[in-house]
Amino acid sequence: MKKEDRLEEKNPIESLLRMDRIPHIWCPGCGIGTVVTSFAEALHKSELDLDKVAIVSGIGCTGRVAGYVKLDSFHTTHGRAIPFATGLKLAHPELKVVVFSGDGDIAGIGGNHLIHAARRNMDIMVICVNNFNYAMTGGQVAATTPKDANASTAPYGNFEYSFSLPYLAEAAGATYVARWTALHLRRVTKSIQEAFNRRGFSFIEVITPCVTLYARRNRLGDGLNLLKYYYEKSEIQHGADTRTLDISYQGKLIVGKFVDKEKPTFLDCMNEHLAKVLGEKYQLYGENND
Amino acid sequence: MTEIQFSGFGGQGIIRLGLISGKALSLYAKKHATMTQSFGPEARGSACSSQVVVSEDRVLYPYVSMPEILVSMSQEAYDKYEPELREDGILIIDKDLVKARPARGKIRTYEIPSTRFAEELGNRITANLVMLGFFTAITQIVSPEAMKKALPGLVPGRFLDLNIKAFDKGYNYGKKTKDEEKKQK
Amino acid sequence: MKKIKADPKGVLTGAHYLDGDHSLAEGGLAAGCRFFAGYPITPSTETAERFSERIPKVGGIFIQMEDELASIAALIGAVWGGKKAMTVTSGPGFSLMMENIGLACMMETPIVIANVQRGGPSTGLPTLTGQQDMMQAKWGSHGDYEIIALSPDSPQECFDLTIEAFNLSETYRVPTFVMTDECVGHMHEKVVIPPAEEIELVERKWYTGPKDKYLPYKPDKDMIPFMVKAGDGYRFHTTGLTRDERGYPVINAECQDVCVHHLVDKINKNADKIIKLEEQEIDNAEVIVISYGITSRVTTRAVEQARKAGIKIGTIRLITVWPFPEKRIKELAKKVKAFVVPEINCGQVVLEVERCAAGQAPAIHVPHCGGWVHDPDDIFKAIKEAAK
Incomplete structure (x- = not known):
């Protein structure tokens, strides 16, 4: 068979992946890859100039995403993807900057940056893959681990309260907030598309299975069992009050788009304010000075 | 080389005195002048000081060890810094705020009611500028024009005129003091 | 290494009476720094204050981040977005920056960090001087790497050496430190800022070859790889992991050997060109x-x-x-x-x-x-x- 004849076998998102880095490192049954697929799908469907889209990841399983996506891609340090992205965006406002990282990276070690970027309504998109534990290091308890779930550093079960990420993001000032699971791939794609088409701080949480660690340690079965759990226990409630989104161990998962509002971004506020105060001395930032 | 120390309590504009003098000397009098200041809790409330080292050439060692000129605008500052003044130095004080002991050695003491004058001009905040004018006339280390040229940027624009008025008040008082001193000789 | 003249917009030509902290900011602006991210810390805050006042008027951006971890991360991001970037801090903030200083070394990102040193350890003497972070500047981040550090003795040198720091940082694609201290930072002296045409700057070593041939970490003849910025269509990857010439992670001893030797050699083998006494x-x-x-x-x-x-x-x-x-x-x-x-x-x-x-x-x-x-x-x- 000639090479050209095999073209139809090519994965449609291959052009968006660094195929020279495949196979990836994720475990069988892991949900991160499916979120990457949704992301690539959204890029595909968007009319964006992909040369102007940059992706920034931190550290962890999801932190590896930047390495597989064929965009200008930055694999940074643990917790600092958001401030890195902030610098990138402000230096080059024409870029669409996406932070793609895990719950430990974004809401644990990087939690402070999350709330401040949301507060500023920084014009970036954060895709936060939440697998309820620190997977890269072997399944430790996280800020998102539901109470009572078992983790390698919570061998008697987790007794801490966990973050509800949509509630946190909205309270801090995010102007677009959605939550989905790895089961809702088309919804994830749609949310990412919506986020691409708007300005301001967008936060998309995607709950995904960590089969090797979280599921095994808690005897929850394989990837399919977890998807079944999502199927049975998730409930779409667009516009739900983010105060009601807590996740209990194997409990109900309220998903949907909770927040979608317009508010001037950091750069809008800066430009408007400085133009008002400084008058003609001020050249609007981000216009003709890239 | 001349070592000058301005002292008083926090809020009197003591650091400003060092800044304005340093700037006038460096930019408008072809001298080299390094200004340093004491920071920290002592800069708020209790005795604070700023120092200017003046030289014809580049100032290498930037700190004051035994000042030749000491300006004191508070009793506490006077008590703290006066013992370091050279025996042939010049002491300049606000006479309402500082009760000076009999002078040591050949120290010459000059007094001005700078705070009272500033109050008479309508704003006691300019007492430091009255003092600066007086200091300029007494020490003649730099011309009054150079000092005034150094003011913009170092005093709020809307108070520039008031500050110049305060400076002149102190300067004229200083000139009178100097004239009388000559007559006595 | 391409030399260019400073952009007059950022150059406050003339004689000024400035302290070291303010001079650091003027040096940065003259060197073309158009991105400043920082966090207030005594005795360095005046530099941030001056940047916040001046940089919006010269087409740049100032942002006060939530901490020093964020400041330095934002700096590295901004450089990959095409800007020249700098921050200022003191002991405790310097400690917080250490991890991402390593990232800047690994990503070969030119950034300038001024440290107005105060007495330590810990909170130590916020308002009083020290020279206790000198070894930290060299060794503070984990792993093997080399950096450049300069030490000004006056406000004039705070200006001059900040420009020099930018030039060295761009030449060698390495974090460069201006290690001053509270005494110089708060000392006022005459600072002469020359006309822009007398200030020589090193332009970033931009890649110009075919897009599909770009290798982010392939050393050039002078050991320094060419740089691109995000948004120009290279679709490049960079990482804090040990990486090959493509910027792809390679987790083994052989790649580590090449990668780390490169980071160390590019400075050590050019030491004669860098050192000024x-x-x-x-x-x-x-x-x-x-x-x-x-x-x-x-x-x-x-x-x-x-x-x-x-x-x-x-x-x-x-x-x-x-x-x-x-x-x-x-x-x-x-x-x-x-x-x-x-x-x-x-x-x-x-x-x-x-x-x-x-x-x-x-x-x-x-x-x-x-x-x-x-x-x-x-x-x-x-x-x-x-x-x-």
Whole structure:
């Protein structure tokens, strides 16, 4: 068979992946890859100039995403993807900057940056893959681990309260907030598309299975069992009050788009304010000075 | 080389005195002048000081060890810094705020009611500028024009005129003091 | 290495009466820094304040981040977005920046960090001076790497050396530090800012070849790889992991060997080009005082005393502290009786002098724990001891 004849076998998102880095490192049954697929799908469907889209990841399983996506891609340090992205965006406002990282990276070690970027309504998109534990290091308890779930550093079960990420993001000032699971791939794609088409701080949480660690340690079965759990226990409630989104161990998962509002971004506020105060001395930032 | 120390309590504009003098000397009098200041809790409330080292050439060692000129605008500052003044130095004080002991050695003491004058001009905040004018006339280390040229940027624009008025008040008082001193000789 | 003239927009040409902190900001603006991210910390805050006032008027951006971890991360991001970027901090903030200084080294990202040093450890002496972060500048982040550190002795040099720091940082694609201290930071002196056309800047080493041939970490003839910025269609990858020329992670000893040697060699092998010293009366000296920053100015008092006492004394002021002038010290160690090294710490740069002198001449340290400068008499006593 000639090479050209095999073209139809090519994965449609291959052009968006660094195929020279495949196979990836994720475990069988892991949900991160499916979120990457949704992301690539959204890029595909968007009319964006992909040369102007940059992706920034931190550290962890999801932190590896930047390495597989064929965009200008930055694999940074643990917790600092958001401030890195902030610098990138402000230096080059024409870029669409996406932070793609895990719950430990974004809401644990990087939690402070999350709330401040949301507060500023920084014009970036954060895709936060939440697998309820620190997977890269072997399944430790996280800020998102539901109470009572078992983790390698919570061998008697987790007794801490966990973050509800949509509630946190909205309270801090995010102007677009959605939550989905790895089961809702088309919804994830749609949310990412919506986020691409708007300005301001967008936060998309995607709950995904960590089969090797979280599921095994808690005897929850394989990837399919977890998807079944999502199927049975998730409930779409667009516009739900983010105060009601807590996740209990194997409990109900309220998903949907909770927040979608317009508010001037950091750069809008800066430009408007400085133009008002400084008058003609001020050249609007981000216009003709890239 | 001349070592000058301005002292008083926090809020009197003591650091400003060092800044304005340093700037006038460096930019408008072809001298080299390094200004340093004491920071920290002592800069708020209790005795604070700023120092200017003046030289014809580049100032290498930037700190004051035994000042030749000491300006004191508070009793506490006077008590703290006066013992370091050279025996042939010049002491300049606000006479309402500082009760000076009999002078040591050949120290010459000059007094001005700078705070009272500033109050008479309508704003006691300019007492430091009255003092600066007086200091300029007494020490003649730099011309009054150079000092005034150094003011913009170092005093709020809307108070520039008031500050110049305060400076002149102190300067004229200083000139009178100097004239009388000559007559006595 | 392409040289360009400074953009007049950022250059405040003229004579000014400025403190070191403000001069750092003016140096940055003159060097073309158009992105500043920082977090307030005494005694460096005045630099941030000046940037916040000046940079919006010259087409740049100031952002006060939530902490120093964020500041330095934003800096690296901004450089990959095409800007020249700088931050300023002091001890505690410097400590917080360490991890991402390593990232900047690994990603070969040119950034400038000024540290207005104060007494430590911990919160230490927020308002008082120190030179205790010198080794931290060299070794503070984990792993092996090399950086460049300069030490200004005056507000004028805070201006000059910040420009120099940007030039070195762009030339070698490495984080470059301006290691000043509270004394210089808060000292006012005349600072002359030349016209823009007299300020020579090093332009970033932009890649211009075919897009599909771009390799982010392929060293050029001068060891330094070409750089691109995000948004220009290269679709490149970079990472903090050990990586190959493509910027792809390769987790093995062979790649680590190439990668780390490159990071270390590009500075060490260019050390002669980087290092700047100010030497005085070295030729017949029996004793050489080696100092840097504010301490070199305090040393002048002691040196005067020593000369009056008939001691043949020379001085070296380290304008560049890292990389260290190994060769020069080795050379001089054969000729002198001893080195005297005063610094405001319990013994940092003196260790390097000792290492280079390799037993040929002793290095006598004059310690000071911070809070104030040395009493020149203490330095003089050490010189007398050294001359015996």
